[in-house]
Amino acid sequence: xxxxxxxxxxxxxxxxxxxxxxxxxxxxxxxxxxxxxxxxxxxxxxxxxxxxxxxxxxxxxxxxxxxxxxxxxxxxxxxxxxxxxxxxxxxxxxxxxxxxxxxxxxxxxxxxxxxxxxxxxxxxxxxxxxxxxxxxxxxxxxxxxxxxxxxxxxxxxxxxxxxxxxxxxxxxxxxxxxxxxxxxxxxxxxxxxxxxxxxxxxxx
Numbered sequence: 001x002x003x004x005x006x007x008x009x010x011x012x013x014x015x016x017x018x019x020x021x022x023x024x025x026x027x028x029x030x031x032x033x034x035x036x037x038x039x040x041x042x043x044x045x046x047x048x049x050x051x052x053x054x055x056x057x058x059x060x061x062x063x064x065x066x067x068x069x070x071x072x073x074x075x076x077x078x079x080x081x082x083x084x085x086x087x088x089x090x091x092x093x094x095x096x097x098x099x100x101x102x103x104x105x106x107x108x109x110x111x112x113x114x115x116x117x118x119x120x121x122x123x124x125x126x127x128x129x130x131x132x133x134x135x136x137x138x139x140x141x142x143x144x145x146x147x148x149x150x151x152x153x154x155x156x157x158x159x160x161x162x163x164x165x166x167x168x169x170x171x172x173x174x175x176x177x178x179x180x181x182x183x184x185x186x187x188x189x190x191x192x193x194x195x196x197x198x199x200x201x202x203x204x
Contacts, residue, residue: 037110099187
């Protein structure tokens with residue numbers, strides 16, 4: 001789910017290239033996602049990415065530097081989309097739909113989302129980009145809580161970040177930490193628990 005850290009957005013997040021440069025970037029990032037999904041972090045190499053993308057290896061090294069730079073750009077690219085959280089007209093429905101999106105992404109084969117999370121523990125550049133992406137996603141999801149407050153479902157002053165973490169954490173706990181198979185009931189159960197706690201003032 002996340003906004004930039006520190007003194008502003010990284011230069012590459014502020015201005016994206018166009019034309020051939022944009023095409024090369026798209027080819028390379030798609031190759032990174034494919035290689036990461038198939039071989040994991042340990043199997044991800046600059047040369048394999050260049051070969052898969054059909055781009056000269058010197059271009060890849062010059063622009064991205066190393067595997068960490070590639071991973072960071074994949075994560076930063078994810079923040080360039082126009083994704084918005086679901087709007088189902090109820091807090092519980094919004095949280096359940098959001099959780100379902102998370103579970104679907106984590107259960108995909110191969111799961112690029114899971115691979116990127118794992119890679120962020122091995123690369124500091126990827127870890128920083130991962131934090132930027134989480135900040136961006138949480139910021140976008142705050143509207144879910146704001147709508148619920150305006151509808152009278154939640155008390156004013158409800159902390160959006162704390163509520164969103166409580167609602168989505170069970171998904172990551174089960175799928176990432178425990179590595180249990182996806183539970184079709186979990187997205188709704190986690191959403192309901194968080195919504196009930198929030199309505200009772202747990203996050204004010």
